[in-house]
Amino acid sequence: MKKSDLSQPSRRGRLATAVAMAMAGLQGHTNPTISKAGRLPMSLKRAPREALAMAMRGDSPGDEEGAKRRDFSKGRWSLEGKTALVTGGTRGIGRAVVEELASLGAMAYTCSRNAGELTASLEEWAEKGLRVSGSVCDISSYEQRVELMERATSALGGKLDILVNNAGTNVRKATTDFTPDDVSLVMATNFEAPFHLSQLAHPHLSTSPGGTIVFVSSVAGLVALCSGSLASASKAALNQLTRNLACEWAPHGVRVNAVAPWYTRTSLVEKVLEDAVFTKLIVDRIPLHRIAEPADVAAVVAFLCLPAAAYITGQVVAIDGGMTVNGFYPRSD
Numbered sequence: 001m002k003k004s005d006l007s008q009p010s011r012r013g014r015l016a017t018a019v020a021m022a023m024a025g026l027q028g029h030t031n032p033t034i035s036k037a038g039r040l041p042m043s044l045k046r047a048p049r050e051a052l053a054m055a056m057r058g059d060s061p062g063d064e065e066g067a068k069r070r071d072f073s074k075g076r077w078s079l080e081g082k083t084a085l086v087t088g089g090t091r092g093i094g095r096a097v098v099e100e101l102a103s104l105g106a107m108a109y110t111c112s113r114n115a116g117e118l119t120a121s122l123e124e125w126a127e128k129g130l131r132v133s134g135s136v137c138d139i140s141s142y143e144q145r146v147e148l149m150e151r152a153t154s155a156l157g158g159k160l161d162i163l164v165n166n167a168g169t170n171v172r173k174a175t176t177d178f179t180p181d182d183v184s185l186v187m188a189t190n191f192e193a194p195f196h197l198s199q200l201a202h203p204h205l206s207t208s209p210g211g212t213i214v215f216v217s218s219v220a221g222l223v224a225l226c227s228g229s230l231a232s233a234s235k236a237a238l239n240q241l242t243r244n245l246a247c248e249w250a251p252h253g254v255r256v257n258a259v260a261p262w263y264t265r266t267s268l269v270e271k272v273l274e275d276a277v278f279t280k281l282i283v284d285r286i287p288l289h290r291i292a293e294p295a296d297v298a299a300v301v302a303f304l305c306l307p308a309a310a311y312i313t314g315q316v317v318a319i320d321g322g323m324t325v326n327g328f329y330p331r332s333d
């Protein structure tokens with residue numbers, strides 16, 4: 001064994017010591033009750049959470065390397081200091097995303113078309129201590145999108161690290177019944193808006209140390225579903241945009257991903273889910289056998305925005321309880 005090895009306790013020894021200290025609540029002190037073999041006295045039951053976490057990582061309290069590792073791991077799982085624009089944050093998935101990002105430390109900005117709902121949401125978030133501001137905007141309007149980006153970046157201190165293109169819509173009809181207005185509305189909201197907002201965000205994202213975009217797409221852009229060909233095509237376009245931008249903007253330091261939810265309990269689909277027979281058909285098709293909640297989607301969006309996801313780009317992540325991999329495993333329990 002090298003001399004340097006002798007001067008340092010072994011990893012196993014350090015682990016035993018740290019666990020014992022954690023359990024004894026004696027951080028930073030030698031615990032005389034620990035045996036040489038590192039066995040723990042049964043009487044030491046309670047552990048301060050951080051000390052126990054340190055023990056599990058193999059750090060001892062005064063370990064400089066361990067301290068560096070702790071700072072690194074804290075940074076990877078935090079959005080502290082980051083700024084985010086989330087479209088359509090007053091209800092459903094967008095609202096859950098705003099709350100998830102803000103809870104992880106980000107300063108968020110959002111928009112919706114309904115001024116009353118927006119004001120009420122902003123007040124609720126302020127009461128919860130979440131840093132969220134916002135303005136009224138119809139993202140299907142070119143001019144309003146330009147104004148939104150100006151207002152958001154100004155409110156966020158002149159920078160933008162995260163863009164979540166969430167707001168979207170659907171018109172459920174047979175393909176033969178779609179009018180030119182339906183096509184304009186759905187494509188303007190679901191495709192033109194995220195495309196244009198990404199263009200507008202690019203100068204900010206590319207100067208951010210961790211610029212990232214997440215598109216809220218849909219499983220309807222991956223497989224054929226009976227919820228309308230128009231919105232499905234708009235989401236499929238987003239999925240391809242995700243892959244193109246990921247490659248085009250990787251040299252600019254911008255990661256681009258998408259999430260593709262299946263039925264998620266929001267105002268967008270509440271009418272559909274009122275039909276118990278249809279809802280049972282949906283649920284029976286899902287291996288995890290339930291409708292998603294907005295928080296299920298928000299958690300994945302937040303993960304994709306974190307430094308911890310630094311090596312993920314160009315992916316469309318299905319959040320569907322396994323629906324899109326289910327060839328034929330019917331469930332009816």
Ligand SMILES: NC(=O)c1ccc[n+]([C@@H]2O[C@H](COP(=O)([O-])OP(=O)(O)OC[C@H]3O[C@@H](n4cnc5c(N)ncnc54)[C@H](OP(=O)(O)O)[C@@H]3O)[C@@H](O)[C@H]2O)c1
Nearest residue numbers: 088090091092093112113114138139168263264266267268
């Ligand atoms: N729920 C699902 O089952 C499901 C499944 C797959 C994909 N998705 C996608 O998830 C995203 C969010 O859907 P959701 O279910 O959370 O919908 P939601 O409950 O209807 O909420 C949509 C949010 O976006 C806002 N919004 C809608 N159109 C807008 C516009 N033109 N300009 C600005 N804000 C607008 C709404 O506020 P205002 O109405 O006041 O403007 C609201 O805050 C959409 O892109 C949708 O396609 C949803």
